[in-house]
Amino acid sequence: MFVDLERVAFRLGLLRPAALVALVAGSALPACADDPASEEGSTAEEDGTSSAESEGEGEAEGEGEAEGEGEAGSSESGDGDGDGDGDGDGDGDGDGDGDGDGACEVEPGAAWIGKACLQDGDCAYEGGFCLREDQGFPCGTCSHDCEAFCPDASGEPTTFCVSQDQLLVDPQDPFDGTCLQQCDPSVYGGNGCREGYGCALMQRVSDASTQKAVCVPMEFTPEPTECQAELTALGVSFVPAYLPPDSPDGFPDLECVVEDPVWLYPPIHDVDWRYYNASETSPLLVSCEMAKAIERMNAIIDNMDGKTFLHIGTYNCRVVGDGPNLSQHGLAAAIDLYGFEVDGGATYTLLDDWEIDVDDPVTPGGQWLKNFADTRFAEGVYNIILTPNYNEAHANHFHVDLTPGGSFYD
Numbered sequence: 001m002f003v004d005l006e007r008v009a010f011r012l013g014l015l016r017p018a019a020l021v022a023l024v025a026g027s028a029l030p031a032c033a034d035d036p037a038s039e040e041g042s043t044a045e046e047d048g049t050s051s052a053e054s055e056g057e058g059e060a061e062g063e064g065e066a067e068g069e070g071e072a073g074s075s076e077s078g079d080g081d082g083d084g085d086g087d088g089d090g091d092g093d094g095d096g097d098g099d100g101d102g103a104c105e106v107e108p109g110a111a112w113i114g115k116a117c118l119q120d121g122d123c124a125y126e127g128g129f130c131l132r133e134d135q136g137f138p139c140g141t142c143s144h145d146c147e148a149f150c151p152d153a154s155g156e157p158t159t160f161c162v163s164q165d166q167l168l169v170d171p172q173d174p175f176d177g178t179c180l181q182q183c184d185p186s187v188y189g190g191n192g193c194r195e196g197y198g199c200a201l202m203q204r205v206s207d208a209s210t211q212k213a214v215c216v217p218m219e220f221t222p223e224p225t226e227c228q229a230e231l232t233a234l235g236v237s238f239v240p241a242y243l244p245p246d247s248p249d250g251f252p253d254l255e256c257v258v259e260d261p262v263w264l265y266p267p268i269h270d271v272d273w274r275y276y277n278a279s280e281t282s283p284l285l286v287s288c289e290m291a292k293a294i295e296r297m298n299a300i301i302d303n304m305d306g307k308t309f310l311h312i313g314t315y316n317c318r319v320v321g322d323g324p325n326l327s328q329h330g331l332a333a334a335i336d337l338y339g340f341e342v343d344g345g346a347t348y349t350l351l352d353d354w355e356i357d358v359d360d361p362v363t364p365g366g367q368w369l370k371n372f373a374d375t376r377f378a379e380g381v382y383n384i385i386l387t388p389n390y391n392e393a394h395a396n397h398f399h400v401d402l403t404p405g406g407s408f409y410d
Contacts, residue, residue, distance in 0.1 A: 104139035111142045113150065113159045114181025114215060116194065125153075131178075138196030138217060143178050148206055150179035157184035157192070160212045161205045177205035180214040185237035185265040186283075192239050192265075199239050211242035213263075225260050227288035234295055237265040241285055246317040248330065256317035256330035260288035271298040276310040276338035285315045287332040289402060294335070296381045297400075304372060305343040312336040312397050328384070334401035342368065351396040354388045373398060377409045385409045 106116050111123045116139040117130035123142035131137045144150055146161035161177040183192030183199040191199050192213075198221030204210040224232065231238055241261040248254055263283040266272045274281045286294065301309060315332040319325060328334035339349030346365070353365025361367045377385050382400035390399075390410045 104133065106139075112153050112156045113142050113144055113179050114157060114194070115142050116140055117142045125151075127151075136217060139194070141181070141194075141197075141215075143180065146177040146179045146205065148177070148204065156181075157187050158182045160202070160214050162202050162214065180216070183213045183215055183239040185239065190237065191232075192237070201240050201242050209244050213239040213241070225288065227260055227292065228262070231262070231288065231291055231295070234292075236268055236291065236295055238262040238283075238288075238291060239265075243285075243315070243332070248318045248323070248326065251319055251323055251326075254319065254324070254326050254330075256326065258287050258315065258332040261315075261332055262286065262288050262291055264291045264294060267298075268295050269298040269302040271301045271306060272308040273311060274308065276312055284311075284335070285332060286335070287402075290314070290333050290335065293381050293400075293402060296379070297376060300372065300375050300379070300381070301340065304368065304375075306340050306372075307343060308341040310338040310340065310347075310349070312338050328401035328403055333403075334384075334399065337398040337400065338396060340368070340372070349396070350388055350394075350398060356388050373409070376400070383407050 104116055104118065106118055106122050111117050111128070112125065113128075115123075117123050118132070118140055120129045122140070123130050123144075125142075125144075127144050128142055129144070130140045131143050132140045144159075148161055150159035150161050152158050158181075159179045160182050162180055180202075181193070185192040188194060193199060193215035196218060197215040198218045199213040200216045200221050201211045201213050202216075204212070228238070228240070239262065241263050243256075243258045243261050246256045248256065262285075264286055265283045266281050272281055273284065284291075284294070298309075313329065314335045316327070316329040318327050318330055320327045337350075339347055339351075339353075341347045348365035348368050350369065353363060354369050355361040355363065355366040358366065358370075361370050373385060373387060376382060382402060383406040384399070384401045384403045385408070386394050386399040387410065388395045
């Protein structure tokens with residue numbers, strides 16, 4: 001799906017009529033994050049690689065990393081919310097904040113890229129200007145010119161330089177792009193944007209291979225996929241992700257193509273997550289179907305008084321063991337689970353607490369982990385579950401995935 005930013009830009013006077021070029025935006029909905037998580041795992045087939053060794057490498061860099069750029073969009077009447085004001089919030093006042101009072105709240109001197117504004121002076125930072133409400137942006141949005149990258153500010157969502165093939169406003173303007181806010185549910189909740197805005201994937205200026213989910217007026221966000229709509233109905237916070245096709249090292253004929261990738265944000269069912277050796281949470285890069293499975297898994301964890309799961313990785317374009325079969329990690333349809341923090345402060349890890357080849361564990365940690373694995377398989381959350389019983393390569397983690405037609409638990 002594509003957002004018709006050509007139409008938006010032309011209507012706002014941002015592109016010259018003789019040089020209309022669409023700004024191509026991919027489909028998606030509500031982590032944004034810059035570089036895809038690089039993780040590792042294994043499938044039901046023999047996996048001769050230890051997840052702890054291989055997954056520990058790319059994961060920390062890929063999850064929750066936001067590129068450092070964000071963006072904004074535009075809107076017009078006929079927003080589909082039934083009030084006819086064009087802001088998409090359904091309150092009829094046109095300000096996009098949903099309260100029906102008709103007033104836009106602007107903090108003098110406190111604005112940053114993506115914040116509300118009425119005029120350029122409200123964007124009180126060097127190079128700041130306002131994309132105004134009368135130009136189609138609900139309650140305005142502060143922006144900045146850019147050539148490839150945008151400035152960021154501490155405590156604010158990261159930003160992104162929107163790709164534009166033509167110059168802005170002034171034909172002599174040396175800049176080729178406009179800075180918008182990236183969608184960030186950790187700051188705004190929901191889809192990661194202010195009221196009246198939604199998420200859409202856009203290309204970075206001069207680099208079509210890099211796309212980020214940014215905040216644009218609701219009218220110009222693409223329709224969500226069926227899976228994304230299900231996530232939204234479940235109350236799950238996520239943003240669309242973009243992953244260009246890739247091939248595992250040494251296997252150029254194999255291709256890692258992730259269907260409907262998303263950045264999944266914690267918490268879900270009051271259960272948080274983080275990389276096993278990290279101190280802070282970060283979003284997970286997964287397929288949308290895997291995001292739904294994690295929602296179901298977290299419901300189980302919550303029912304078992306779990307608070308946080310620790311993981312080793314999700315997406316990693318690689319093969320199973322030495323090949324030649326593509327790992328489900330290469331489809332972002334797998335996750336490796338290292339351990340769990342539960343009520344009362346205990347942490348149970350596979351390495352320390354799993355009782356290998358024991359049907360009836362005797363320790364609290366062993367009992368919790370075995371009960372969790374059994375329940376997860378019985379409820380069909382994942383159809384492949386590999387435990388430390390399977391082989392030494394899985395001594396420190398559960399590998400779980402969504403192999404089509406699979407049914408294996410060991």
